[in-house]
Amino acid sequence: MEVILAFVVGALYTAGFYMILRRSIVKLILGLGLLGHAANLMIFTIGRLTRGSPPIIGHEAETLVGPFADPLPQALILTAIVIGFGVQAFAIVLVKRAYETVNTEDFDQMRSTDLHEA
């Protein structure tokens, strides 16, 4: 399964790179979202996949035993998801303001910080 996911991760990165190379500012944001997913899935895959055994200690036990999913990448990804959301939310609002202010979504037209005449 890791092999298959390696290609999914590659596809996500390819799509993410392609989108952030566009001139449209909205596509940049979508690209950032894709890259975020790609990174999370990559960390998850590298931590190896274990089917159906979450890292939760049973009520009788004191330590995790037997096959269990690695908790460390999960902790990292959990943080990354939340931070990624924060970044994305900020970027979305920033784009909205920028668009309202300079009245273009083309990066190449955003040449100065001066306001467009309304």
Added chain:
Amino acid sequence: MLLAVLSGFILAILAPWLYKVGRGATGWILAFLPLGLFVYFVGFIEPVAHGEPVTFTYAWIPSLSINLSFYVDGLSLLFALIISGVGTLIVIYGGGYLAHDKNVARFFVYILMFMASMLGVVLSNNLMSLFVFWELTSVTSYLLIGYYHEKPESRFAALQAMLVTGGGGLAMMAGFVMLALVGGSWEISTLFEQGELIQNHAQYLPILLLVLLGAFTKSAQFPFHFWLPGAMAAPAPVSAYLHSATMVKAGVYLVARLSPILGHTETWLYIVTGFGTVTMFIAAYIAWQQTDLKRILAYSTVSALGILMMLLGLGEHVAVEAAMVFLVVHSMYKGSLFMIAGAVDHETGQRHITGLGGLIKSMPFSGVAAVLAAASMSGLPLFLGFIGKELIYESTLESHIYPLALTGIAVLTNVLTITAAGMVSIKPFFGQEIKTPKHAHEAPWSMRVGPLTLASLGVILGAVPFAAEEFGALLVGPAASGILNEALEVHLHILPSAINNIVMLSVVTVLGGIGVYAVRGLLGKVVAPLNAVSAVGPEKWYQWTLDGMMASAKWQTHILQSGYLRYYLIITILTTVGLAGSTLILQGALQNLSAITMPEAQIHEILIVVMILCAIVLVLRTSSRLTAVAGLGVVGYGIALLFVLFGAPDLAMTQFSIETLSVILLVLVLYRLPTFTNFSTRFERARDLVISLMGGALITVLVLIETALPINSRLTPYFAENSYTLAKGHNVVNVILVDFRGIDTMGEITVLGMAALGVYGLLKLRLAKKDKTPEPDVSKPEPISKPTETYTPMPVKE
């Protein structure tokens, strides 16, 4: 000792305030510091002459064994005496020379800082502190050459001197680091014992070349000599002090100082003597063809530095003795001649010798000093220069390599030096009077003290047997002993005991010099065609190098800093792919790929993967914003499903909720934005696709290699064992987040909080334009009021 070295810096800081009090007399007041230092160093003469070097050590960066340590032996003492002694006269002279210049306080700051740095260079025992002081002299020299900063040629010359000497300084530092590693110490006095070890080390040649590069650039040896004549853009006191008596001798000092460590090998002999010989002749040859007083002196200084290098390269007892005598001789006559040249320029407004003549009537004191100094420069009997020149001929005749050729070149050099001496003393002061731009009159006393003192010292030491003997025993002997690292007794005699070859050479030299002086006009015309060579000379190399560097900087900035986000990204992606990819291939990591087994997967897992891939294609290809957002949402949900299947319920829950939130947010915002527009051409899209594929492929390969290798984590077993026992939690992921890595989570919360504040701020932002009062009518400009320190509300116009 620390105070003695640093006092110059301290006084430099105070100099501008002292100038406000002292005004025209500031030079006389400030001169007390170098004078005090001179007296302080005189106190060392007696103990040092008895062969007892004095060391002082102050810890600076002990962890790197870098100390502010000072070592006073005959060699450093002789330099320290020259620096503080000439420094005294220069500060007085500078006060007079720049009396009417509004920036004179700045001159005092720079010159005192320079003096302190220069003292640091010659007294440092630690290689690294020597380097620091060395570079400080380059910096202060830059400031002093560029003193007339409003003139472009001053700035150009300052930068040129800075780049040449600074570049050499960096090479020298590299040499020092290697030297310290090989020799096992940063302290020069300790390295003295390691000479043999270092000279037999494989890195001896690189060390030698790097250190000599520093010394040759600083002491203006061919082919780096060109910056020194350029530095004549500086005021006369600077030329007299830095560019004849002290700073340019730093390279000579370095070569002398490191002689016991690096010297006395075949390589050393050929390189140092070779470059010195070439320099002394070429510079003397250029000197007599100049007409500008200061340029004649500059080139003859370069020539003198070449002589010093040649002598130190030879390294025999008599050569070292000759070098030390000539060092003092040259500092005296060249310092005073530079000061006289400055005085002539100052009082007549003319610096070209073709426009000067018969000044002896209007400037008698300067004229007498000039003649005395020039006589010493020419090496006439009863002047110290004579003793120096005799010793030089003795050294070249005793040389192990090419004694006759060396002596021949030395005679030619001295002949041309005598010509130059005549041109700067006889020509301006005697002969027919020539009308000058300013009415010529004698310089003020502050400008007479320096030249007269230095010039008459040359006579006293050269004509009084007792003075010469003491000078040799107390100063030259210990200094030469410092270079040789063995005790050497020196006896100087004002006149040779018998008529021998050396005396004959002196006679030939003087006659030749007078001859060339007489026919110099004719000779100049004969050799003029030869000067076309200078079009491809070293100064051109400097200019080409500089231009080339500027052009390449411009080119690479243009390529790398285009200002377009996508080109930055392309460069980043391609660089990463190139570096990581080439490493993977070169290290043979790709072989790990053969360990990959055929994937085993269940049908629902395959379906999820297919769903994600379809959604990705959808996001890429759609022209509708809503579809793209939906596609992105599907990707997110698909990944959340994978989390569910592979034992990560926490991740799945978070991912589901966050993904929902982002889709809502995107839809809400994108609703207000225009539809997708295609800004790029088909070619650009194809290019970007190829680049993205390369990036994606790299990631895939990395993940494949990583997952094919056995995993070895020490953290995971730790968390598995201790989550419950230490932190009393059943859900290990949660325990990691809130307990083991609790502070990270605090940071995460902070980031989220700031993002929330930013979002709130951007949404609530009312652009200032709308709140502003209408701008005042441009056609009636208001008078610009001075900004006041207290805030006053703007008056409202009725």
